[in-house]
Amino acid sequence: MPARVVVIGGGVGGTLAANLLSKELGRDVAVTVLDPLGMHVYQPGFLYLALGKANGRWLVRDERLLLRDDVQLVIESAARIDPDEGVVRLSRGGALPYDYLILATGARLVPEQVPGFLEAAHDFYSFDGAQRLREALREFDGGRILVGVAGIPYKCPPAPVEFTLMLERYLAERGVRDRSEVTLLSPLNRAFTIESASELVQPIMERRGISLATFFNVETVDPSVGVVTSLEGEKADYDLLVLVPPHRGAQVVEASGLGDRSGWIPTDPATLQHKEHERIFAIGDATDLPISKSGSTAHFEAPVVASRIASLIKGTAPRESYGGRVMCFLETGGGKATVLRFDYEHPPVPPRPSRRWHWGKWLFNRLYWNTVPQGRIPGFLERRA
Amino acid sequence: MSAVVAQTLDFKGLSCPLPIVKTAKALKELPSGALVEVLATDPGSVPDFAAWATSTGNELVTSAEEDGVYRYVIRKR
Numbered sequence: 001m002p003a004r005v006v007v008i009g010g011g012v013g014g015t016l017a018a019n020l021l022s023k024e025l026g027r028d029v030a031v032t033v034l035d036p037l038g039m040h041v042y043q044p045g046f047l048y049l050a051l052g053k054a055n056g057r058w059l060v061r062d063e064r065l066l067l068r069d070d071v072q073l074v075i076e077s078a079a080r081i082d083p084d085e086g087v088v089r090l091s092r093g094g095a096l097p098y099d100y101l102i103l104a105t106g107a108r109l110v111p112e113q114v115p116g117f118l119e120a121a122h123d124f125y126s127f128d129g130a131q132r133l134r135e136a137l138r139e140f141d142g143g144r145i146l147v148g149v150a151g152i153p154y155k156c157p158p159a160p161v162e163f164t165l166m167l168e169r170y171l172a173e174r175g176v177r178d179r180s181e182v183t184l185l186s187p188l189n190r191a192f193t194i195e196s197a198s199e200l201v202q203p204i205m206e207r208r209g210i211s212l213a214t215f216f217n218v219e220t221v222d223p224s225v226g227v228v229t230s231l232e233g234e235k236a237d238y239d240l241l242v243l244v245p246p247h248r249g250a251q252v253v254e255a256s257g258l259g260d261r262s263g264w265i266p267t268d269p270a271t272l273q274h275k276e277h278e279r280i281f282a283i284g285d286a287t288d289l290p291i292s293k294s295g296s297t298a299h300f301e302a303p304v305v306a307s308r309i310a311s312l313i314k315g316t317a318p319r320e321s322y323g324g325r326v327m328c329f330l331e332t333g334g335g336k337a338t339v340l341r342f343d344y345e346h347p348p349v350p351p352r353p354s355r356r357w358h359w360g361k362w363l364f365n366r367l368y369w370n371t372v373p374q375g376r377i378p379g380f381l382e383r384r385a
Numbered sequence: 386m387s388a389v390v391a392q393t394l395d396f397k398g399l400s401c402p403l404p405i406v407k408t409a410k411a412l413k414e415l416p417s418g419a420l421v422e423v424l425a426t427d428p429g430s431v432p433d434f435a436a437w438a439t440s441t442g443n444e445l446v447t448s449a450e451e452d453g454v455y456r457y458v459i460r461k462r
Binding site for chain 1: 398399400401402403405406409410413427429433436437440441
């Protein structure tokens with residue numbers, strides 16, 4: 001009988017791991033992907049959608065079309081995982097037994113945790129949020145725009161900086177820049193966690209007249225007067241507010257007692273195994289690893305998990321391990337971008353923003369659907385930083 | 386010094402800016418003048434805590450490192 005592998009979550013990591021496993025093991029494995037929508041969403045596109053630079057249809061594909069024919073897709077939610085029995089219980093009452101389980105359950109947005117967020121703030125972290133923001137920006141006729149972070153950790157750490165830089169150019173293109181103020185609220189004393197990236201980005205912000213409010217961790221929003229208050233007690237006024245919502249781990253992880261207090265999965269940094277359950281692996285945003293929650297992280301982790309599970313099924317010693325590799329493009333606006341490549345041991349050394357990396361990101365976005373989920377990685381990604 | 390640490394916050398393994406944000410959250414629950422001890426392993430937390438204390442007016446009483454663990458004592462403003 002083939003070994004049974006269940007993958008919860010049809011995002012980048014789950015889809016790629018499922019395809020790689022079935023490709024490597026053929027008839028020796030039965031891979032099932034469980035996804036509540038059966039749709040694969042390309043989340044890096046939300047940024048472009050919000051700024052009117054992408055069409056919503058481009059961001060979503062039928063998951064079935066991205067999976068190999070021999071991978072089964074079940075369109076349903078996982079309600080609970082029972083690690084002792086090795087079973088995933090489904091929301092409509094069924095059950096999927098497994099020999100190995102891959103949790104690619106992602107992060108859950110919980111804007112309701114910040115008082116006033118749902119009434120007042122825009123976001124570009126969900127499809128609906130990005131579409132609403134696009135409409136709000138189209139109608140924006142000048143005033144104060146605040147961009148901030150309402151919870152840590154959040155996906156794609158450079159995104160608020162990237163959005164701010166692109167927003168400033170967007171306002172200029174629309175002819176409302178001279179009657180607008182743009183401020184980035186940062187949780188630290190610099191624009192971005194990674195110092196080398198901050199050093200690169202802050203002069204650009206200064207040149208373009210973008211303000212930076214430091215140590216500003218958004219705690220509450222008061223929509224009646226248009227004021228944001230930070231954990232540190234400071235206040236800032238806005239006419240248009242764009243916030244990254246707080247994130248938590250998936251409901252099924254929390255309901256099954258497999259996560260920490262915020263629902264992130266305790267994960268071995270090298271083997272990507274659950275720290276308490278050796279038959280459970282975790283990929284992508286769902287883990288508690290101290291690295292960026294990003295598509296590229298999931299993209300680099302999936303082959304490691306697939307290879308380790310394949311070895312365990314074949315009865316050989318697993319060899320691949322994850323070194324913390326992450327790669328993020330960072331748009332700096334005006335058709336230029338830089339790139340951050342790093343791992344557990346090596347901080348990034350971002351090159352000066354240029355058209356080359358903007359086109360690199362553009363190309364990657366275009367190639368994504370036909371390369372990443374299938375494990376055909378564009379060559380330029382293979383080069384080390 | 387007879388000051389008593391009101392709370393020890395163990396942020397080992399977390400990377401910046403999480404230790405700062407979590408410290409700021411914990412301080413909110415404490416009275417002015419209270420001392421908290423923070424343990425962290427991210428080397429970036431050294432300059433970050435120093436800058437944060439200066440910027441927010443909370444006092445960084447101690448900043449020390451032993452065996453890769455950074456220990457901070459902070460007095461709430």
